[in-house]
Amino acid sequence: MENILKELKKELADINDEQALNEIRTKYLGKKGSITLLSSKIKDLPNEEKKEFGANLNKIKTEATNLIDSKKAKIEKDILDKKLESESIDISLPSTKVPMGSPNIAGKVVEEIEELLMSMGYDVVDGPEIEKDEYNFEMLNVPKGHPARDSQDTFYVEGEELLLRSQTSPVQIRTMLEGKGEKPIRIICPGKTYRRDNDDATHSHQFMQIEGLLIDKNVSLSDLKGTFDVIAKHLFGEDCETRFRPSYYPFTEPSVEMDITCHSCQGKGCPICKNTGWITISGAGMVHSDVLKNCGYDPKEWQGFAFGFGAERIAMVKYGIDDIRVFYTNDLREMKNFDRKDD
Numbered sequence: 001m002e003n004i005l006k007e008l009k010k011e012l013a014d015i016n017d018e019q020a021l022n023e024i025r026t027k028y029l030g031k032k033g034s035i036t037l038l039s040s041k042i043k044d045l046p047n048e049e050k051k052e053f054g055a056n057l058n059k060i061k062t063e064a065t066n067l068i069d070s071k072k073a074k075i076e077k078d079i080l081d082k083k084l085e086s087e088s089i090d091i092s093l094p095s096t097k098v099p100m101g102s103p104n105i106a107g108k109v110v111e112e113i114e115e116l117l118m119s120m121g122y123d124v125v126d127g128p129e130i131e132k133d134e135y136n137f138e139m140l141n142v143p144k145g146h147p148a149r150d151s152q153d154t155f156y157v158e159g160e161e162l163l164l165r166s167q168t169s170p171v172q173i174r175t176m177l178e179g180k181g182e183k184p185i186r187i188i189c190p191g192k193t194y195r196r197d198n199d200d201a202t203h204s205h206q207f208m209q210i211e212g213l214l215i216d217k218n219v220s221l222s223d224l225k226g227t228f229d230v231i232a233k234h235l236f237g238e239d240c241e242t243r244f245r246p247s248y249y250p251f252t253e254p255s256v257e258m259d260i261t262c263h264s265c266q267g268k269g270c271p272i273c274k275n276t277g278w279i280t281i282s283g284a285g286m287v288h289s290d291v292l293k294n295c296g297y298d299p300k301e302w303q304g305f306a307f308g309f310g311a312e313r314i315a316m317v318k319y320g321i322d323d324i325r326v327f328y329t330n331d332l333r334e335m336k337n338f339d340r341k342d343d
């Protein structure tokens with residue numbers, strides 16, 4: 001028995017992997033293992049020796065089991081140590097830079113205007129981008145052949161009746177038709193618009209407008225001026241001044257262009273505002289009585305104002321961007337310039 005144990009110890013010392021250890025376990029303690037086989041010898045022994053032999057055999061069995069188990073633990077520890085060593089992290093190395101995204105700035109302008117106007121009781125509504133000619137033009141006082149159609153060169157989808165909306169103004173029609181000539185309205189509608197323009201620094205075949213419409217009783221142009229003033233100051237700061245210039249839109253009467261003092265030179269005059277000190281950021285006006293009538297509102301009882309902002313235009317003025325294509329070409333180097341600029 002002593003020799004078997006010695007031999008086992010020697011064999012264990014020479015190995016270092018689990019498979020060899022399993023073979024040794026079978027060789028000594030398996031069904032036909034040398035230690036197991038010893039127990040079959042008990043029956044041949046004289047009775048007085050049986051007890052001692054049995055006790056010794058048990059001792060040897062336990063010792064052999066312990067030796068093999070502790071070798072197993074050692075092998076496992078070695079494997080783990082090796083693994084940990086190879087996977088160890090050098091905390092002195094410089095970290096990997098994770099590129100951070102930032103909100104699209106035109107989208108941010110839309111959100112800012114939405115939040116402000118919602119706080120003033122406006123609802124944000126949606127409209128389809130594929131629109132009826134009737135809503136995009138006809139009911140807005142722009143019949144076929146009207147010269148105003150020329151400035152909004154349109155993508156037609158099907159014949160002459162379905163088009164990609166060239167402005168968000170058709171949402172005015174949709175909302176007023178829903179109001180059935182009875183309900184006051186306060187909505188804004190931000191959304192994509194499309195025109196057959198050649199893309200350049202100031203034109204894009206797809207761009208973003210924010211339409212506003214208020215219909216109620218006793219509404220006047222001064223309400224529009226006040227609302228525009230609040231929006232402009234919210235977007236460009238308390239120092240920003242506003243002015244109206246007479247203009248023409250078929251769906252408003254009177255119509256105005258809404259200007260702000262140039263953000264870049266604070267009204268002193270610079271190349272951006274062509275030395276006027278003013279920048280136009282929106283078209284607007286009092287809803288034309290024909291448009292009110294087209295939608296079932298009696299112009300003697302109801303009045304309203306409407307405005308249309310260009311979201312990219314505002315973002316360009318606000319962030320000093322001189323090319324509208326920046327918003328659509330996904331050039332990360334450009335977008336990086338605006339990373340969390342005013343977060």
Ligand code: DAH
Pocket residue numbers: 166167168169211212249251252282283284285305306307308309
């Ligand atoms: N729809 C006009 C455009 O795309 C902008 C506009 C002007 C909208 C006056 C309005 C408005 O609601 O009253 O040029």
